Amino acid sequence: MTSKETPDEFVRQFEIVGDDFSSAGAVSIAVKRLVKEVGFSPELVRRVAIAAFEAEMNVVMYGGGGFLELHITADRVRLVIKDQGPGISDLDLAMQEGWSTATTEMREMGFGAGMGLPNMKKNSDRMQVLTDQGRGTTVLLEMDAC
Amino acid sequence: MLMSLNNTNKPSTPAASMASIASWLEAEPLTGAQWMDRLIEVVISCDLMSDVLAFSKHQGLLLTGLTNQQVIRTAEVAGMLGIVFVRGKRPSQPVLDLAEEYSLPVLFTNLSMFEASGRLYSRGLRGYCSFQGGEDS
Numbered sequence: 529m530t531s532k533e534t535p536d537e538f539v540r541q542f543e544i545v546g547d548d549f550s551s552a553g554a555v556s557i558a559v560k561r562l563v564k565e566v567g568f569s570p571e572l573v574r575r576v577a578i579a580a581f582e583a584e585m586n587v588v589m590y591g592g593g594g595f596l597e598l599h600i601t602a603d604r605v606r607l608v609i610k611d612q613g614p615g616i617s618d619l620d621l622a623m624q625e626g627w628s629t630a631t632t633e634m635r636e637m638g639f640g641a642g643m644g645l646p647n648m649k650k651n652s653d654r655m656q657v658l659t660d661q662g663r664g665t666t667v668l669l670e671m672d673a674c
Numbered sequence: 675m676l677m678s679l680n681n682t683n684k685p686s687t688p689a690a691s692m693a694s695i696a697s698w699l700e701a702e703p704l705t706g707a708q709w710m711d712r713l714i715e716v717v718i719s720c721d722l723m724s725d726v727l728a729f730s731k732h733q734g735l736l737l738t739g740l741t742n743q744q745v746i747r748t749a750e751v752a753g754m755l756g757i758v759f760v761r762g763k764r765p766s767q768p769v770l771d772l773a774e775e776y777s778l779p780v781l782f783t784n785l786s787m788f789e790a791s792g793r794l795y796s797r798g799l800r801g802y803c804s805f806q807g808g809e810d811s
Contacts (some may be wrong), residue, residue, distance in 0.1 A: 545773030550743060552744065557776075570732070574732060577753075581727065581747070582724075582727060587806030638721060638726075639723055639724050640724070642724075643724040647727055652727070
């Protein structure tokens with residue numbers, strides 16, 4: 529975990545280890561605690577936690593590892609999630625609920641139902657996905673405080 | 675014992691303590707004996723953690739037959755107040771330790787998901803679709 533905050537912005541960066549299901553989700557729970565400590569509403573805390581968790585699971589399952597960067601300002605939470613995976617071949621398809629390339633192992637863990645990206649969108653006010661075949665994917669998520 | 679949580683702006687919401695739920699489900703508390711007075715307003719019965727994240731709202735009870743660590747982390751992220759492991763599936767000690775770390779009471783029952791859900795529904799508890807309370811419902 530690294531920090532590069534300014535007086536107006538709290539920033540933390542967390543490493544996400546690829547294919548490590550035993551620790552998957554730990555980053556999102558740390559993010560949830562930090563956002564909660566700031567004093568944002570329980571609903572905002574919950575939205576941030578769910579979006580972060582879905583993003584983190586995608587990095588673990590498909591991205592081969594990467595990082596999550598948390599930015600907190602007075603009126604907004606911003607998440608930047610970057611992986612080093614193969615990229616998403618058809619983003620429109622990936623945004624559809626139920627579409628998934630999950631393996632049996634992922635499904636046995638209770639994931640891979642094709643709800644990841646749709647769930648990130650549902651729990652954020654703005655979402656941007658930048659993906660490049662062979663060069664990884666970056667997801668930007670913003671949640672407004674009010 | 676089933677209670678109603680009074681709120682002047684919303685319909686009365688049935689709620690039950692973890693202790694009552696343990697009794698109804700013939701369940702054994704595996705963690706969180708100190709949290710058995712925690713009140714549950716809504717229940718989600720699900721083995722798909724993606725759906726727990728997608729469809730749950732807040733402060734619910736998760737019934738599941740999955741017993742891995744991701745269940746505990748999903749419950750913590752989704753703001754669950756407790757977990758019931760059904761179908762006689764007992765989680766490992768590291769999973770229970772994680773639940774303790776997140777202050778999540780865990781029950782264990784030999785009942786099936788269907789039977790456990792039915793018992794809770796017949797005593798007035800509801801799922802997210804018909805849940806009337808809560809700040810984000």
